[in-house]
Amino acid sequence: MKTKYIHKFYFFLGFLFILSACTNDLDVIPKDDDEFLSEDFYANPNSYKQALAGIYGNLSLTGTSGSGSSNLQGIDAGTSQYARTLWYLQDLAADEPIWSYENDEGGAVKEIQRNTWGPNNTILLGFFSRAMYTVALTNDFLRQSSPEALEARGHTSKVGNDIVAYRAEARLLRALAYYHLMDLFGKAAFVTENDPVGVYQGPQYNRAQLFDFIESELLDIEGDLVAPQQNEYARADKAVAWTILAKIYLNANVYIGQDKNTECITYTKKVIGGGFSLASDYGLNFLADNDFNEAGKNEIIFPLVCDGIVTQNYGATTVIINGEVGSLESNTAELGAQGWGGALRVRKQFSNKFLNGDVPLTDDRNTLITAGRTADIVDVGDRDSGFIITKFKNVTSTGEAGPDPTFVDTDFPMFRLADIYLMYAEAVVRGGAGGSMTDAVNYVNLLRNRAHSATISASSLTLPFLIDERSRELYWEGHRRQDLIRFGLYTGGNYNWAFKGGSASGIALPSHLNVYPIPANNMAANPNLTQNPGY
Missing domain, CATH: 1.25.40.900 (Serine Threonine Protein Phosphatase 5, Tetratricopeptide repeat)
Structure with a gap:
């Protein structure tokens, strides 16, 4: 079973080590290769776990010097926090919440909740850049933890079997980032650890290519991940990989025009058989101690951590x-x-x-x-x-x-x-x-x-x-x-909700709004990216 772990400090510590420099380029191209980790850092075999923590930390934090700090320069810290921008783009853009202060983020919030966004929306820029930063962090970690790198440093026996699971978790987090980019934007720049160091402007992958990569990655690492509920709290295990697979299969008709509901059933059954159970009370999932109450122990498959003291940010x-x-x-x-x-x-x-x-x-x-x-x-x-x-x-x-x-x-x-x-x-x-x-x-x-x-x-x-x-x-x-x-x-006029399309009573949306535009700054930084139709 999961045990309560000092995970919030652990994530912060890893994030502090990895993200101590800022990224000027909004395509999240580091200023130089020293932005990531030096050879001195990896001289200590314990640093690999801290480096992995930094990749997890990118899901929860934005910088290392307080709630207003961001390692993505030119973007407000809150506007680039992973969970917050994901929530804006999935929920605020639909029929559930509405935000009162529409001029926030220079009017970007208004555009999202009224479905009137364009390529210059800073919330879109924040999420796209933050997700691509997960990709960049993962790629560097995989290079630094390769068998060749471990052998050169004399760490092969010191890190033991742990490094296999660490690398699988890192690949899962990269697959998660690409899953969200595929879902929200329909395309992304594709870069892996196999690209030369210093290459960050990858070729454009469309939804079919991203789908194939996400699926193959998660299937390939399944055997190296820790069994369900056997990892430290908030670290990924097999059930997280199965959940992402079930998600892409359930949405496969949208992503690749294929019915994969049978595959969705296969992987939801794997999760259900993984030892999870519902918390006795619905509300336990959403409380300040959901990291170790019934929900954290039994129902929550993958959380993004938050702490009012250690990880202060506007997530x-x-x-x-x-x-x-x-x-x-x-x-x-x-x-x-x-x-x-x-x-x-x-x-x-x-x-x-x-x-x-x-x-x-x-x-x-x-x-x-x-x-x-x-x-x-x-x-x-x-x-x-x-x-x-x-x-x-x-x-x-x-x-x-x-x-x-x-x-x-x-x-x-x-x-x-x-x-x-x-x-x-x-x-x-x-x-x-x-x-x-x-x-x-x-x-x-x-x-x-x-x-x-x-x-x-x-x-x-x-x-x-x-x-x-x-x-x-x-x-x-x-x-x-x-x-x-x-x-x-979502698009069309079969179902309208208040302020859909900007109208108080809601209006039909054109079909191209089923995906968001590629942010203009990211396109300017990477000439391989092309704009989605309709924008």
Whole structure:
């Protein structure tokens, strides 16, 4: 089983060593090869674990000298934090949250939540650059930890078998970055450790090429990864690789025009058989001690770490929890955060998924606060309109607030078992082989029973049901845009939501918005990149 580990200091320490220099070029080309790690650093065999920690740290931190520091020069630290920008591009761009302060990031937030973005949007630049930096860090680590490099330093026996798992984890993190780039942008520059040192402007890979690489990488490293739930907290294991594979297979029709629901069932079954179980209470997944309460031990497959003291930054959970503090409500104590005066609310279409009678109002997943508020948001700047939620909290399961009222302790659950259950059910409904409708219904009802909601029968397990159920279970966890695209509900006018396309009532979106534009700065830095159609 996972054990509580001083992981937050561990990540910070590794990040400090690896990312001590800043990147001037917004294609994340280091100023020189010394940006990464010198031979002196690797003279110590213990440094390999610290270097691996730095790659993990790139998912949680932005720099090494406080919350406002960034190793990507020219971009605001918050605008390049991995989880925060991913959350913006997956959830804020869809039908769930809305951000009150639309001029933030020079209007970039407004463009994302109104679906009016272009290649100069700084949030797009931040995520693309941060993901490519994971690629660059991984490539350097793999070069430095090759059998030849270890032998030259006399480290082969000193690092033992650990280095095999370290290298597999690094390759998984690179595959994760390319998975997100494939999903969001449809293409990316492709560079591996096999390219010469100093080569960072890789050729452009399209979705099919990225899909093949991600799939082959994860299959190749499967045997070298630690078994499910046997690694230190927040480090990847086989289940994380299986989850990413299940994700790309479930979305394969979008990515490569092929049905791979059978493969999705295969890999969700692997995760389900990996010893995970649901936390007894839904809310445990989103608390300040979700690193070691029931959720962290049993349900969360892969978190991005956050600590209010050691890893202070304006990442996803800090933004979410401070944003949940309402403009009318005195709910700072409940959330364990001082708040930002009603920064986040929900769109009417989301709140209706809990209020339209499909689930009881007492469903535990319903964290809406509606008293004294209206569901409709006419003016985005009116923080008193629209319902708010209290899903994520900077409070532990024993009621203790996190040590800092701004920078939260709550880890971001990138992957958890509940999603796997819903993915399995969807793949079965879509006709994948190797699963059963009985198991699919059972998995959905396990989630509903935990939430004290109404159970369903097989006749109710349909695609329209599942897209709404995924929202009820997984809202604000960074999945929504991807889900709506897979169901054919993101672009076009079959489903509109408040401020979709910039209109208060929502309008149809052109199909090219199913992928984001390649950021202009990244294209300028790498002439191999071409712009997506429509931009």
